Amino acid sequence: MIRCWGAFSLTVALATSLAGRAQTPPLRPPAKDDYSREPAIIEQMSTRIAFDNGGSFTRDQTSRVRVQTDAGIKQWGLLSFPFQSATQIVEIDYVRVRKVDGSTIVTPADNIQDLDSEITRSAPFYSDLREKHVAVKGLGNGDILEYEAHWHTTKPLIPGQFWFQYNFHRDGIVLDERLEIKMPAERAVKVKGPQATQTIRMEAGSRAYTWTYSRLQSVKDPESDQKNEIDTALGRLPSADVQISSFQNWEEVGRWYWNLQKDRIEPTPAIRAKASELTKGMTDDDAKLRALYSFVSTQYRYIGIAFGIGRYQPHAADDVLSNNYGDCKDKHTLLASLLQASGFTIYPALISSSWKIDPWLSAAWQRKRCRLARHHAGGCALRLSNDSFAQQAGIGYVGREIDSATLHARRSAFPQH
Structure with a gap:
C-alpha cells in the first residue's frame, strides 16, 4: 500500500554510463538506463x-x-x-x-x-x-x-x-x-x-x-x-x-505550548488530595518526587502517540487522574499538577525521540515527546520521563547539554513560581 x-x-544518485572504447573510438551517447x-x-x-x-x-x-x-x-x-x-x-x-x-x-x-x-x-x-x-x-x-x-x-x-x-x-x-x-x-x-x-x-x-x-x-x-x-x-x-x-525561535514555541498547558496543570481539590495522600509523612524533596513519579509512571497506562498526532493540547490533569491512562503530554500534565500541588516548580520539555534537534529551525514537529524538567540547585535539570528506561531507572539527573535548546526555551518562556 x-x-x-x-x-x-x-537520496540523490545520478546514473551514468560509460561508453566502451575501441582503439580509435567514436563518441557515442550514454546507454539508456x-x-x-x-x-x-x-x-x-x-x-x-x-x-x-x-x-x-x-x-x-x-x-x-x-x-x-x-x-x-x-x-x-x-x-x-x-x-x-x-x-x-x-x-x-x-x-x-x-x-x-x-x-x-x-x-x-x-x-x-x-x-x-x-x-x-x-x-x-x-x-x-x-x-x-x-x-x-x-x-x-x-x-x-x-x-x-x-x-x-x-x-x-x-x-x-x-x-x-x-x-x-x-x-x-x-x-x-x-x-x-x-x-x-x-x-x-x-x-x-x-x-x-x-x-x-x-x-x-x-x-x-x-x-x-x-x-x-x-x-x-x-x-x-x-x-x-x-x-x-x-x-x-x-x-x-x-x-x-x-516560528522564529524556540521561545515562541515555548510560549505557545505553555499557553496550551498552563490551565490544564492547575491543581484541583482532587489533585491536591491525591498529592497529599502520596507524600504523607515525607519531608525530603527527592522522596516526594520519587513517590509522585512512581505513581504516574507505574499506575497509569501509557498510550504511545507522537506529539502532534491528533491533539497538541493535553487533557486536564483531573481527567487524566480519573482515566488511568494517557499519552506523554497527558501523563506529564498529571505529574506536573501533582508536583505543583506539592510545592515544586516544573517545566515541560518537548524533545524528539526520532532525530537530533535543529536549534536554528524552531518548529513544533521537532518535538515528538513531552518530558518534565525541574530546576535543580546543582545547575542541572531533573528530567522525569515516561519512557520504559526511565520507569525502570527511576528519576535521574541529566546535564545541561541534553537537549539544552528545549530546556532553555522552556525556562525563558514560562513564569517563575
Missing part, C-alpha cells in the same frame, strides 16, 4: 503547498507511476491518503489507469473508503487521524497509474503559524519529483532544503520555493538499512530534506 501524504524520503525489472517507476510526482498568514494551507499532489511487475501492483494497487479529520479535508480528483492497449479505466468513487487510521483505532480519544483508501481498478503489468488529490485546512493547528517538512522518495526509481511551497511574500519564514535544486520566485504577493529531485538507481544496501534501524532506535535520524517554519 502506498501512502500519498506525509514525508517521503530522499534499463528499468525493465523495476517493480514500478515514478515517472512524475508533483506536490504543491500554499500557506496563508492565518496558518491555513492547501496541498495538491499529482502522480504518474508506471507499474511493471506483480510486486508493483501490490505496492501501488491500494492508495492511502491520510488526513486529520478535525482540521483537514482531503478530496481525490481522480484515480485512473492507462492500459497498455491505449484504453483508460477510471476508479469509481465507490472504491474510496474513509477509515480510521491504525493509531486512531488504538486510541480514539487521542487521535483524529483518518485515511481515505482507494482500491485502484484494473491495474496490471505495464499500465500507467495516474492520480490527483487535494488537502485543505478547515482550522489551522496554531492560528497565525505554519510549518512543514518533506522527504523525497527513496523507494525505487524516480524520474521527476517536484516540491513547491508558497507563502506570503512579506512573512518571515525559516526555510531549509537542498540548495543545489532550489529556486525562488516572487509572484502576486507570494514567495515560492521549488525543489526538484530524481533517483535513477535503485541500490539495496543492507548495511545502510541496519544503520538506519540503529539511528531510529537512538533518535539520530537525519532531518527531513525540506523544512520550513514560521
Whole structure:
C-alpha cells in the first residue's frame, strides 16, 4: 500500500554510463538506463503547498507511476491518503489507469473508503487521524497509474503559524519529483532544503520555493538499512530534506505550548488530595518526587502517540487522574499538577525521540515527546520521563547539554513560581 501524504524520503544518485572504447573510438551517447525489472517507476510526482498568514494551507499532489511487475501492483494497487479529520479535508480528483492497449479505466468513487487510521483505532480519544483508501481498478503489468488529490485546512493547528517538512522518495526509481511551497511574500519564514535544486520566485504577493529531485538507481544496501534501524532506535535520524517554519525561535514555541498547558496543570481539590495522600509523612524533596513519579509512571497506562498526532493540547490533569491512562503530554500534565500541588516548580520539555534537534529551525514537529524538567540547585535539570528506561531507572539527573535548546526555551518562556 502506498501512502500519498506525509514525508517521503530522499537520496540523490545520478546514473551514468560509460561508453566502451575501441582503439580509435567514436563518441557515442550514454546507454539508456534499463528499468525493465523495476517493480514500478515514478515517472512524475508533483506536490504543491500554499500557506496563508492565518496558518491555513492547501496541498495538491499529482502522480504518474508506471507499474511493471506483480510486486508493483501490490505496492501501488491500494492508495492511502491520510488526513486529520478535525482540521483537514482531503478530496481525490481522480484515480485512473492507462492500459497498455491505449484504453483508460477510471476508479469509481465507490472504491474510496474513509477509515480510521491504525493509531486512531488504538486510541480514539487521542487521535483524529483518518485515511481515505482507494482500491485502484484494473491495474496490471505495464499500465500507467495516474492520480490527483487535494488537502485543505478547515482550522489551522496554531492560528497565525505554519510549518512543514518533506522527504523525497527513496523507494525505487524516480524520474521527476517536484516540491513547491508558497507563502506570503512579506512573512518571515525559516526555510531549509537542498540548495543545489532550489529556486525562488516572487509572484502576486507570494514567495515560492521549488525543489526538484530524481533517483535513477535503485541500490539495496543492507548495511545502510541496519544503520538506519540503529539511528531510529537512538533518535539520530537525519532531518527531513525540506523544512520550513514560521516560528522564529524556540521561545515562541515555548510560549505557545505553555499557553496550551498552563490551565490544564492547575491543581484541583482532587489533585491536591491525591498529592497529599502520596507524600504523607515525607519531608525530603527527592522522596516526594520519587513517590509522585512512581505513581504516574507505574499506575497509569501509557498510550504511545507522537506529539502532534491528533491533539497538541493535553487533557486536564483531573481527567487524566480519573482515566488511568494517557499519552506523554497527558501523563506529564498529571505529574506536573501533582508536583505543583506539592510545592515544586516544573517545566515541560518537548524533545524528539526520532532525530537530533535543529536549534536554528524552531518548529513544533521537532518535538515528538513531552518530558518534565525541574530546576535543580546543582545547575542541572531533573528530567522525569515516561519512557520504559526511565520507569525502570527511576528519576535521574541529566546535564545541561541534553537537549539544552528545549530546556532553555522552556525556562525563558514560562513564569517563575
